[in-house]
Amino acid sequence: MEKVVSGTNMSTTIEFDDLEVDIPKAKGPDGRDLGGATWKLNGKVVWITEAHRDQGSI
Amino acid sequence: MILFGRKHLHVSESDQIIDSLFKIMSSVSSGSIKLEVANQPAMKIEINTNDDQVDGDDNNRTVVLLDLLEPTFFSVPDDQTGLFDKLRTAAEFAQKLTDNGITFSLLRKGKEAITLGEEARPSLSRIITKSNDIQVNSIKESAKLKNDFDDA
Numbered sequence: 001m002e003k004v005v006s007g008t009n010m011s012t013t014i015e016f017d018d019l020e021v022d023i024p025k026a027k028g029p030d031g032r033d034l035g036g037a038t039w040k041l042n043g044k045v046v047w048i049t050e051a052h053r054d055q056g057s058i
Numbered sequence: 059m060i061l062f063g064r065k066h067l068h069v070s071e072s073d074q075i076i077d078s079l080f081k082i083m084s085s086v087s088s089g090s091i092k093l094e095v096a097n098q099p100a101m102k103i104e105i106n107t108n109d110d111q112v113d114g115d116d117n118n119r120t121v122v123l124l125d126l127l128e129p130t131f132f133s134v135p136d137d138q139t140g141l142f143d144k145l146r147t148a149a150e151f152a153q154k155l156t157d158n159g160i161t162f163s164l165l166r167k168g169k170e171a172i173t174l175g176e177e178a179r180p181s182l183s184r185i186i187t188k189s190n191d192i193q194v195n196s197i198k199e200s201a202k203l204k205n206d207f208d209d210a
Contacts, residue, residue, distance in 0.1 A: 010095065010096060011094075011095070011096055011097060012093070012094065012095050012096075013092075013093070013094040013095075013097075014091060014092070014093055014094075015091070015092040015093075015094070016089065016090075016091055017089060017090045017091070017092070018088065018089045018090070019086060019088075019089030019090065019091060019105075020086065020087045020088045020089050021085055021086050021087075022085050022086075022087055023085070024085070038087075040089075041089070
């Protein structure tokens with residue numbers, strides 16, 4: 001797993017497919033009721049690590 | 059998780075990390091998450107929740123399928139804990155899963171290996187694990203998983 005974080009020239013994708021998350025009711029800072037909700041997540045998060053030559057190096 | 063003088067990682071009653079993990083698992087009612095590394099599928103998580111009415115109370119039962127499509131990617135070659143230490147930690151974790159109505163099924167490349175928690179129905183594996191919350195679905199796949207995790 002450490003390759004995902006520290007590896008170079010790595011591509012990592014997390015894909016969410018119809019992920020339903022129940023957000024519970026909560027109290028706001030002024031005591032107001034904040035209604036609950038259901039979030040539906042669809043999509044991808046992609047991160048790519050690339051190695052670049054340091055300009056100061058020979 | 060805290061190391062309590064025993065060799066295995068002890069899941070304490072008020073473990074904030076474990077509690078947070080259970081809250082996240084309980085708040086997701088359905089869907090899937092896929093992980094790809096270098097365009098290769100590495101892991102897939104599928105979550106389903108069933109609402110059961112028991113004596114007028116809502117009982118949410120969450121089933122989490124964790125499929126390690128490329129298990130060697132998750133290897134821990136420096137792991138010092140032995141099989142029985144892992145089983146003791148797994149038993150404590152599985153007990154907490156059952157308490158929270160969660161079933162956690164571990165698959166290797168699409169084949170069931172181990173089921174922990176609410177819907178685990180152990181038979182002979184109870185002799186080894188000493189837990190009612192761990193079911194070894196396949197000794198073959200479980201052994202393969204252990205080898206995958208041990209490989210560097």
